[in-house]
Amino acid sequence: MTDMPTQLTTDFDAVLDRGDIAGARRLLAPPLALGCAEALFLSSSMLAGEDDAHAEADSFANLNQAAEKGYIPAIYAVGLCLLTGDRVEQDVSQAAAYFERASDAGYPPAMYEFGLALFHGNGVAKDVPRAVSLIRASAQAGDEYAREFLLAHSLDVGP
Template sequence: MDDLKAHEVIRRAEDLIEAGGCQAAYDLLLPLLAEGRPEAMFLYAQFSISRLETDDEFELRSFKLLQQASERGYAPATYALGVCFEMGDLVEQDIIRASGLYKSASDSGYPKAKLTHGLNLFYGSLGVPKDEAQGLALVKQAIAEGVEGAAEALDLIKAAGQGRT
């Protein structure tokens, strides 16, 4: 399937998932999953259609799909893996691995990762060496790209009298 048609299928599947039509979304995604499209893997990692799939089976499938999509360079999946490792959700907690995944997703241009990695840089958290200037730059990029919570994060930095904004 060409990229334009695949993008449209992904958008339709997202709408169906949001409306509770997971089976219909899965049916739309099947050809893209067969092609190994990371966007489809990422979406399918977010829902289950089988009542026979246990919670443990869902979590295992979800994590594997996130890994595969991340390995194929899909930044939202890389970011989601970072969240898993930071929180210890589906895997043993590993904040160093989480920060590396956030950096990778940020370097790939993923807006949410810019906020997270930017804050890690600004505060020197999650094992990331402190770099206030680079951190502020990424937070501001996240604001410009409409990331929820980014403006509030900058307001908190300002309120604490930190960083030259």
């Protein structure tokens, strides 16, 4: 078990890029049966696009279960849901806690989001030096939003 994306995500994305939703479901079925966190996370994105009244709740349940199992992209995604109030009640303090956890694991999008929370004091105590450090690390890891933030605020992007 891993807490970051593996070949399963690459294969899943390739199947979906071909428009083969049935194939994507078949690909996820065996790891889902084993309770694989990555498969739960990937399946949550498929359920979110369905019109079924229960699909949204099932989607978040799978996402949350993947986060509880320690899958870093799911932890980040739950943080986004909490930040925006998507599928759950908005809670910026909880969102920041999820972003911090995923940031501590080195996940660039979470480093950016937690950096923003620290920069603005949104759900956490304001800490601009730490915020800039995290946002810079996120930009250096390839996060374009972090890079744009640094440029917009006339902050050095770094090497």
